[in-house]
Structures are given as C-alpha cells and as structure tokens.
Amino acid sequence: MIKKLHNQKNSHPARIVAVMVCLLPLAGCGKEQPAPQAAPSRPPKVVSPPPKPVQKQVSSSVALTTLPVNQFDFSSKKDPFKPFVFAKAEPKNSPETIQKIKRNSLPIHSYEVSQFKLIGVITGGKENQAMVTDPGGKGYVLKVGMLIGANDGRVTSISTSGVDVLEQFKDDNGRVRRETIKLTLPRKQ
Numbered sequence: 001m002i003k004k005l006h007n008q009k010n011s012h013p014a015r016i017v018a019v020m021v022c023l024l025p026l027a028g029c030g031k032e033q034p035a036p037q038a039a040p041s042r043p044p045k046v047v048s049p050p051p052k053p054v055q056k057q058v059s060s061s062v063a064l065t066t067l068p069v070n071q072f073d074f075s076s077k078k079d080p081f082k083p084f085v086f087a088k089a090e091p092k093n094s095p096e097t098i099q100k101i102k103r104n105s106l107p108i109h110s111y112e113v114s115q116f117k118l119i120g121v122i123t124g125g126k127e128n129q130a131m132v133t134d135p136g137g138k139g140y141v142l143k144v145g146m147l148i149g150a151n152d153g154r155v156t157s158i159s160t161s162g163v164d165v166l167e168q169f170k171d172d173n174g175r176v177r178r179e180t181i182k183l184t185l186p187r188k189q
Contacts, residue, residue, distance in 0.1 A: 056126065108147075109149065110150060111134050111149065115134065116134060116183060118132050118186075119133055126157035132148075142158065142163060144157065149167065152167070153167040165183065166178055166180050
C-alpha cells in the first residue's frame with residue numbers, strides 16, 4: 001500500500017507521513033490485554049502547592065522601595081505656612097473684644113480725648129450735640145453716650161459750657177480709675 005501511494009503522480013511526503021501516523025496505532029490493536037481490576041478507593045492525598053521560588057536577583061520594584069525615604073533633614077527649617085505672629089484667641093462676645101473692635105473701627109478712637117478741639121455746641125433740639133475736630137482737622141459730631149478717644153471715653157453730658165467725657169482705664173497697679181475730661185469752647189479774643 002505504501003508503494004502505491006508512492007508511485008502516484010501527486011504524492012507528497014506529507015501524505016505519506018500522515019498515513020503512517022494513522023496506521024501506527026492500529027498495529028498494536030491485535031493483542032488483547034486483560035482489563036485492569038478496580039483498585040480499592042483511597043482518599044486523595046492533599047498536595048500542597050510547591051513553595052514559591054526565592055528570587056536571587058533584585059527586581060527594579062524592590063530596588064525603588066528600598067531607597068531612603070527622606071534624604072534631607074528639614075527639622076531645623078521654618079515652616080513657610082505658619083504665621084509669624086500668634087494672636088491670643090479671645091471669646092468673641094467678651095467686653096474686651098467688643099471694645100477693641102469699636103476702638104479700631106473709627107479714627108475718632110485713635111487720639112487722646114485732650115487732643116480734640118471743641119468747635120461748637122448745638123442745643124435746643126431733642127438732644128444736645130457738639131462738634132469736635134481731631135489733630136488732623138477732621139470733624140466729628142458727638143452725642144451723649146458716644147465713645148471717643150483711645151481709652152474709650154464716654155460722652156456723659158453736652159452743655160453750652162462744654163462737653164464732659166468720662167474715661168475708665170487701669171493704672172499701673174491694676175486698679176480701675178475714672179477720670180472726667182472737660183472739653184470747652186475756645187475763648188473769643
């Protein structure tokens with residue numbers, strides 16, 4: 001049979017090899033082998049997976065993580081985001097905070113009471129009013145109860161003779177002192 005396939009015009013070596021491969025399993029079929037007997041069933045052995053191989057060569061990912069984390073010491077440097085001045089936190093509703101807000105809100109609170117000049121007094125309306133000027137020449141109209149000066153002096157009375165201002169402040173010993181300052185009209189010459 002092999003000779004027939006070989007003699008044909010269109011024979012190829014691949015066809016020959018394919019036929020041989022098909023015939024080889026048939027050659028062993030003539031023998032009969034006894035059927036294997038069933039072995040008694042045993043529980044299957046639990047096979048643990050083989051241990052992972054230890055890597056001898058350092059990979060690039062391990063080399064990156066083993067670098068020193070912080071090469072520079074910034075402990076002696078200043079933090080650029082910290083403020084230079086630390087302000088004490090006072091309660092928002094404390095009298096000292098309210099006074100500071102009032103004191104810093106107007107220029108009338110930046111001068112001493114004695115530095116103001118009384119220019120005129122208006123009487124006869126619902127309440128008396130007075131006009132004063134600061135050392136810079138800016139004028140202010142005062143009413144009874146208003147605050148004036150750096151020490152938060154309170155205007156207590158306005159009359160034709162002048163303006164009375166009551167100042168309360170702490171002296172060097174820590175005692176609260178009260179002082180009344182009188183602003184009078186300049187005399188005509």
